[in-house]
Amino acid sequence: MSKRNKYSRLSWSDIFDYLEGKLKGRERNAIEREMERDPFEAEAMEGFEKVSREEAEQDLSQLRASLSRRTRKIRWVGWYSAAAALATILVAGTIFLHLNNDDGGIEKFEGMPEMRESGKVKELSEGEQLSEGEELSEVEQLSEVEELSEVDEQNRVTEQPGLSEENGESFEGDGAVDEEVVELAEDAELAEEVVEAAKEFELKSKEIDPDETNAEVQAGQIDGVPEVNLADEAMSMADKGTNEAERGVIKTDKGLGEADKGTSVADNNIIIETKEYAAAAPVLPQPMSSKSAQRASKLRKRELNDTEAASYKNQSNEQAIHPAHPANGYAAYFEYLDSSLVFPPDEKNIDSADVYVNFLVDTTGRPGDFNILRSPGEAFSKEALRAIKEGPDWNPAGRDGEQIESSTTLWVVFKKKPHK
Amino acid sequence: MKKQEEYSDVKLIAVFRETGNLEVLGNLYERYMHLVYGVCLKYFEDREDARDGVNGIFEKLIAEVTKHEIENFKSWLYVLTKHYCLMKLRSERSKQHRQEKWENEQEMFMESSDVLHPIDEEEKKTDDALKACIEKLKKEQKQCIVLFYYNDRSYKEISDALGMEEKKVKSYIQNGKRNLKICIEKSS
Numbered sequence: 238m239s240k241r242n243k244y245s246r247l248s249w250s251d252i253f254d255y256l257e258g259k260l261k262g263r264e265r266n267a268i269e270r271e272m273e274r275d276p277f278e279a280e281a282m283e284g285f286e287k288v289s290r291e292e293a294e295q296d297l298s299q300l301r302a303s304l305s306r307r308t309r310k311i312r313w314v315g316w317y318s319a320a321a322a323l324a325t326i327l328v329a330g331t332i333f334l335h336l337n338n339d340d341g342g343i344e345k346f347e348g349m350p351e352m353r354e355s356g357k358v359k360e361l362s363e364g365e366q367l368s369e370g371e372e373l374s375e376v377e378q379l380s381e382v383e384e385l386s387e388v389d390e391q392n393r394v395t396e397q398p399g400l401s402e403e404n405g406e407s408f409e410g411d412g413a414v415d416e417e418v419v420e421l422a423e424d425a426e427l428a429e430e431v432v433e434a435a436k437e438f439e440l441k442s443k444e445i446d447p448d449e450t451n452a453e454v455q456a457g458q459i460d461g462v463p464e465v466n467l468a469d470e471a472m473s474m475a476d477k478g479t480n481e482a483e484r485g486v487i488k489t490d491k492g493l494g495e496a497d498k499g500t501s502v503a504d505n506n507i508i509i510e511t512k513e514y515a516a517a518a519p520v521l522p523q524p525m526s527s528k529s530a531q532r533a534s535k536l537r538k539r540e541l542n543d544t545e546a547a548s549y550k551n552q553s554n555e556q557a558i559h560p561a562h563p564a565n566g567y568a569a570y571f572e573y574l575d576s577s578l579v580f581p582p583d584e585k586n587i588d589s590a591d592v593y594v595n596f597l598v599d600t601t602g603r604p605g606d607f608n609i610l611r612s613p614g615e616a617f618s619k620e621a622l623r624a625i626k627e628g629p630d631w632n633p634a635g636r637d638g639e640q641i642e643s644s645t646t647l648w649v650v651f652k653k654k655p656h657k
Numbered sequence: 658m659k660k661q662e663e664y665s666d667v668k669l670i671a672v673f674r675e676t677g678n679l680e681v682l683g684n685l686y687e688r689y690m691h692l693v694y695g696v697c698l699k700y701f702e703d704r705e706d707a708r709d710g711v712n713g714i715f716e717k718l719i720a721e722v723t724k725h726e727i728e729n730f731k732s733w734l735y736v737l738t739k740h741y742c743l744m745k746l747r748s749e750r751s752k753q754h755r756q757e758k759w760e761n762e763q764e765m766f767m768e769s770s771d772v773l774h775p776i777d778e779e780e781k782k783t784d785d786a787l788k789a790c791i792e793k794l795k796k797e798q799k800q801c802i803v804l805f806y807y808n809d810r811s812y813k814e815i816s817d818a819l820g821m822e823e824k825k826v827k828s829y830i831q832n833g834k835r836n837l838k839i840c841i842e843k844s845s
Binding site: 247249252261262263265266267269270273274275276277278280281282283284285287288292293296297299300301303304305307308309560562566567568571591648650 | 679680682683686687689690691692693694695696697698699700702704707708711712715731732734735738739773774777788792803804805806807808809810811812813814818830834
């Protein structure tokens with residue numbers, strides 16, 4: 238059950254593990270069930286058949302990058318003026334600290350991004366400006382004013398290309414920095430939850446911002462290198478980071494898969510301790526076509542002979558209108574078989590086996606008169622019969638409201654399964 | 658603090674409506690972007706067209722998302738995606754083979770709905786009416802349905818066991834489900 242829930246929304250690796258044939262049996266069925274349930278997933282799967290995993294990964298990381306540019310660009314346009322103002326304060330504050338304390342200034346400066354993240358930047362930098370400003374001599378204060386005005390000019394210069402190009406990317410850093418402040422300012426107006434949710438979306442950009450801002454401020458301070466390049470670089474680095482993080486996730490998934498395989502391999506070697514998973518399905522009596530017989534012969538040691546096939550067919554003609562079925566339903570019946578069947582411990586060469594059992598269900602609902610139609614060996618036949626004989630009651634077949642004896646066929650499947 | 662992944666689709670739509678923050682919508686879109694991309698690949702049969710499609714559908718999403726009451730975003734996005742792809746294909750009438758494909762798909766499009774088939778819901782799978790209807794199915798349909806839904810067998814396993822092509826297995830399941838639906842509606 239838990240396996241199935243895992244795929245309630247198909248992940249990237251689910252899709253390609255499925256397409257590449259890495260998933261087997263129940264895991265495969267779980268994916269297919271999800272596709273039956275959701276045509277969106279099914280159609281997407283049809284599309285993915287046309288490309289390789291690598292191509293699709295490449296396209297998707299490209300799409301994620303353009304989506305994030307698209308969503309940030311708009312925000313930047315909106316917050317632009319506030320961004321410029323905050324940048325001014327930050328740069329001014331940094332230079333101020335630097336002037337006041339040549340040794341400690343750099344440390345404080347490096348601490349800035351974190352302070353900004355806590356949303357208290359504005360207050361803090363202003364506060365420090367005031368308190369430390371008092372200790373400055375008049376001369377220093379004068380020179381500081383000059384510095385500030387220079388910074389303002391630098392800011393104005395760098396604002397221009399941004400406005401004309403409407404590039405957005407070059408000011409990514411500004412936009413992100415500023416949005417937190419604006420959002421915090423709006424705190425009072427927005428519902429608490431909404432703000433919390435909105436802040437979550439800043440997580441990604443927060444990780445990027447400190448570097449970007451550092452680069453920016455240093456640029457302004459040292460030699461006025463245009464911000465554009467640095468911010469761009471930071472952006473592309475951030476994109477790469479995201480891609481790498483994703484690849485990491487996929488790798489982890491693979492790793493888990495391999496660990497699983499490892500377990501099952503190990504379990505196969507210690508057969509006595511291995512639990513088996515096996516289930517059964519009813520196979521309605523049906524003559525074997527030559528094609529299916531051919532296929533079956535590849536998979537199984539023994540084939541139906543003509544006589545058996547003929548008796549099989551005759552029984553199918555006597556099939557009642559309402560055939561016999563497990564009293565608690567097939568689903569419960571298979572669950573019972575799953576838990577009850579024990580994989581014969583001496584069968585070390587195979588890890589799965591099919592047994593076809595035909596039997597009568599009498600009017601009291603008990604199975605009897607067993608006939609093994611196909612089995613890889615005595616041990617499997619015996620175990621399948623034991624499970625059916627000890628198993629739950631059946632509902633007898635009915636014809637015209639009357640209960641009758643009828644035959645039914647079960648396909649009992651033995652499979653080794655790893656320990657849980 | 659909750660992680661953003663934990664917010665439901667509906668919640669994110671509400672946040673977007675209130676704040677207009679495109680990043681919220683982008684985050685929501687990203688959850689299903691691979692599916693949108695897959696569907697685009699299916700219809701456009703070209704990676705570049707598919708990428709353009711994914712970007713185009715996001716623009717459409719921005720325009721449409723506030724206009725509708727959306728209970729199930731995923732299936733709403735599916736309809737939006739499919740609509741976009743089909744319209745795009747229709748506008749390229751010169752490509753005749755695509756046009757034909759579109760006409761075939763159009764039928765399916767009309768059929769797609771929010772309502773799950775009862776057999777696709779775990780809790781309804783044991784419903785008596787459903788079970789009775791399964792018993793009435795034709796042999797092959799019943800075999801495939803039971804093996805697939807009650808015995809957790811993959812298409813491949815069923816196709817090996819019954820000696821038929823996987824395509825055939827899928828179509829028996831499809832047709833079986835349709836017959837089940839008719840049967841259940843009749844009996845209720």
